[in-house]
Amino acid sequence: MDILDTFFNVPVLIRTFPMLMWGLWVTIKIGVVSIVLGLVLGLLLALVRLYSPGVLQGLARVYINVMRSIPLLVLLILIYYALPFLGVRLSPFMSSVAALSLVSAAYTAEIFRAGIEAIPKGQFEASGALGLSPRYMMVDVILPQAIRIVIPPLTNNCINVLKDTALASVVAMPDLLKQATQAQAVAANPSPLIGAAIIYVALLWPMVSMVSRLERRFGRADR
Amino acid sequence: MLRRNFLKSSVIGAALAMGVAAQAQAQAQALTVGANIGNVPWEFQDESGAFVGFEIDLVNEIATRLGREVTIENIPFNGLFSAVQSGRIDMAVSSITITSARLEEVSFAQPYYDSDQSLTVTAASGLTGLADLSGKVIGVDTGSTGDMWATEHEAEYGFGEIRRFEGLAPAMLDLVNGGIDGYISDIPALQYYSKDKPEIVVAERIPTGERYSIMFAKDAPLAAEVNAILTDLKNEGFLAATHEKWFGAAPEDTTSTVQVMDMPTP
Numbered sequence: 001m002d003i004l005d006t007f008f009n010v011p012v013l014i015r016t017f018p019m020l021m022w023g024l025w026v027t028i029k030i031g032v033v034s035i036v037l038g039l040v041l042g043l044l045l046a047l048v049r050l051y052s053p054g055v056l057q058g059l060a061r062v063y064i065n066v067m068r069s070i071p072l073l074v075l076l077i078l079i080y081y082a083l084p085f086l087g088v089r090l091s092p093f094m095s096s097v098a099a100l101s102l103v104s105a106a107y108t109a110e111i112f113r114a115g116i117e118a119i120p121k122g123q124f125e126a127s128g129a130l131g132l133s134p135r136y137m138m139v140d141v142i143l144p145q146a147i148r149i150v151i152p153p154l155t156n157n158c159i160n161v162l163k164d165t166a167l168a169s170v171v172a173m174p175d176l177l178k179q180a181t182q183a184q185a186v187a188a189n190p191s192p193l194i195g196a197a198i199i200y201v202a203l204l205w206p207m208v209s210m211v212s213r214l215e216r217r218f219g220r221a222d223r
Numbered sequence: 224m225l226r227r228n229f230l231k232s233s234v235i236g237a238a239l240a241m242g243v244a245a246q247a248q249a250q251a252q253a254l255t256v257g258a259n260i261g262n263v264p265w266e267f268q269d270e271s272g273a274f275v276g277f278e279i280d281l282v283n284e285i286a287t288r289l290g291r292e293v294t295i296e297n298i299p300f301n302g303l304f305s306a307v308q309s310g311r312i313d314m315a316v317s318s319i320t321i322t323s324a325r326l327e328e329v330s331f332a333q334p335y336y337d338s339d340q341s342l343t344v345t346a347a348s349g350l351t352g353l354a355d356l357s358g359k360v361i362g363v364d365t366g367s368t369g370d371m372w373a374t375e376h377e378a379e380y381g382f383g384e385i386r387r388f389e390g391l392a393p394a395m396l397d398l399v400n401g402g403i404d405g406y407i408s409d410i411p412a413l414q415y416y417s418k419d420k421p422e423i424v425v426a427e428r429i430p431t432g433e434r435y436s437i438m439f440a441k442d443a444p445l446a447a448e449v450n451a452i453l454t455d456l457k458n459e460g461f462l463a464a465t466h467e468k469w470f471g472a473a474p475e476d477t478t479s480t481v482q483v484m485d486m487p488t489p
Contacts, residue, residue, distance in 0.1 A: 006305070006308045006309065007305075080397075080402075081393065081396050081397065081400065084400040084401065084402065085400070089400070089401065089402065092386065169365075169387075169389065170389060170393065172362065172386035172387050172388050172393075172397070174387060178365065178387065181301040181365055181366060182301075182365045182366045182370065182387060183366075184301055184304060184305070184366065185300070185301045185304065185365065185366020185367070185370075186324065186366055186370075186371065187324060187328065188304045188322075188324060188325035188327070188328040188329055189304065189305075189308070189328045190304060190305035190308065193305070
């Protein structure tokens with residue numbers, strides 16, 4: 001058995017391909033729902049963190065710091081295995097989405113905050129001088145500019161969320177990596193892991209190269 | 224000149240040292256054994272942190288007869304297959320069932336334990352067997368023979384959902400939590416686990432006629448050597464005694480723990 005037979009065994013790859021595709025679908029479902037929830041929660045959190053009264057601002061800061069410090073795996077295990085003792089019983093899918101979006105929201109909030117703070121002070125003052133209410137100032141002036149700045153780091157965060165979906169296997173969620181390890185044990189051959197790696201790269205490559213393209217374009221526009 | 228001589232002698236010295244080291248390594252090279260620690264009563268840690276269990280006793284005895292030291296590496300069940308194939312470990316134990324699909328990719332010595340699957344439920348659930356499981360959520364270990372059995376019989380028993388866990392401990396936690404209604408896995412592990420836990424019961428034996436053995440890389444010469452040692456260990460009653468030590472009863476004479484068997488072939 002040489003390395004090709006062991007790690008790039010084509011018959012095994014073909015046999016286990018449907019299992020991997022099923023896992024890919026689960027990974028995409030968890031990833032997309034978590035990313036969308038994380039974005040919405042993160043934006044709200046950033047606004048609370050920047051503009052709300054003192055107590056709320058402090059709470060937002062604590063939340064962001066805790067969620068950025070806690071290992072995702074620990075959070076996932078707490079949500080799935082510990083919450084039932086308090087009467088909260090989430091399915092594997094809901095537990096995975098909850099953990100991923102809670103953490104993603106914290107990172108997203110910091111990205112949005114940095115984006116908003118990068119807008120020159122003159123823009124805020126000009127909006128005020130024009131008599132725009134805080135809501136219109138945010139929606140029409142500040143956020144459109146801030147979003148352009150935060151798209152590359154946000155995309156990076158999305159890539160991380162998609163990769164972190166692999167942790168969902170500890171709560172019995174059949175994501176891509178889980179399906180690959182299962183296929184590996186059934187076939188007693190690790191080729192499905194290589195198959196999963198190829199699928200991850202194929203899925204994430206477009207996002208990674210989009211980040212580089214956007215960074216180049218925005219870099220030019222600023223000059 | 225002096226410098227060159229110095230260089231020359233140091234090169235020769237280094238080469239000699241390496242040669243000696245390589246020789247010493249070949250003589251005392253430890254037998255590296257992969258095991259999914261936590262798989263009671265086959266391989267697990269006691270209170271002092273030492274690895275103990277039926278298969279730990281077995282590999283220690285095999286290593287003694289091979290004249291080699293043992294290094295146990297804790298590797299999750301699913302990782303054992305690629306670990307033997309890549310040569311990271313010399314052999315793997317973890318109540319591994321011999322299957323025809325696995326024999327295509329790896330080699331096994333002769334079996335030493337006859338096993339079946341089992342259904343485990345909580346005493347409070349009132350479930351008495353597989354017939355009660357229609358629409359219920361069952362748990363299995365990813366890629367285990369229990370996983371394969373449950374997948375094959377999913378439609379027959381009308382399981383609501385199969386959840387795949389990374390070992391006994393998280394699955395038992397979810398069973399007690401009510402996340403799953405039943406857990407399908409190897410019967411000896413569950414009988415051992417539920418022995419001192421009245422809230423968990425093994426509700427039904429699921430006959431599958433599985434046999435455990437030690438796994439090696441495909442056609443590894445070590446497999447035949449260990450197979451011969453297993454023959455001796457059966458004839459000398461070592462395996463029967465180990466069975467009695469861990470399961471509290473002598474094995475039946477018809478089982479592979481007592482009977483000398485052929486090495487399985489694909």
